[in-house]
Amino acid sequence: MILASASPVLLLLSLVTALAYAVPALPRTTLSAPNARQVLLLAWTLHAVCLGLGLSGEMPRFGFAPALSVTAWLVAGFYAVESHVYPQLKTRWALSALGAAAVLLALVFPGKVLHASASPWLALHWALGIASYGLFAAAATHAWFMNLTEERIRLAADTHTGLPLLTLERLTFRFVAAGFILLTATLIAGVWFSETLYGRAIPWKWDHKTIFSLLSWLTFAVLLLGRWRLGWRGRRAATMLYIGSGLLLLAYVGSRFVLEVFLRRGA
Secondary structure, three states: HHHHHOOOHHHHHHHHHHHHHHHOOOOOOOOHHHHHHHHHHHHHHHHHHHHHHHHOOOEEOOHHHHHHHHHHHHHHHHHHHHHHHOOOOOOHHHHHHHHHHHHHHHOOOOOOOOOOOOOHHHHHHHHHHHHHHHHHHHHHHHHHHHHHHHHHHHHHOOOOOOOOHHHHHHHHHHHHHHHHHHHHHHHHHHHHHOEEEEEEEOOOOOHHHHHHHHHHHHHHHHHHHHHHHHHOHHHHHHOOOHHHHHHHHHHHHHEEEHHHHHHHOOO
């Protein structure tokens, strides 16, 4: 837990980072759009430092909360790039709240200490997996805005998202395709280096993490095939994306959450 694992520097930095994320999300903030983006950039940079300290200290740790924290950091990074290409995109409040919550959650649940003899390939395996998490999280976020925009168009109301429906749909599937490529690479790396990744002779096995990962991969494969061959779009495509993202979330984050929070193993 937090009192047993967080250094004073990491504790203070995490609180400052959460505060920096929270400022643009305040309902009555007087920040202009450019100033809000600057504050988010500061929060994003501090967030990266927090992640670096957590993964490279004397006792590096990793678990479900750090995985979510890295995912939130990646999504915020995608938003920063998109905001320059599509300045009308209005996701600042949601991403600010997500970033603040992720930083605080990782502070409370820092995860387990990494095995000292873990393979150098473990970092690559995790990087691919977490990057796919981030891409699918970004895709799910865009799908939610896509559904919201579609609903408001039907009601002849203000869409609030600031982007045309077709643009949101195109961005959503770009994130899905990129995430699928990285998820495929993650699964291949997991199979290829299964006995050496964690510094212990652990062969490939059909555990819940493997099963949920493969189910999510199959779901995303069906979604992309349906999009390509059958032109799936709208709520059907979004529902498939939510299902695949949920399965992927259960694969690692869900299992580690149960182990660390309910069973108190590796926390």
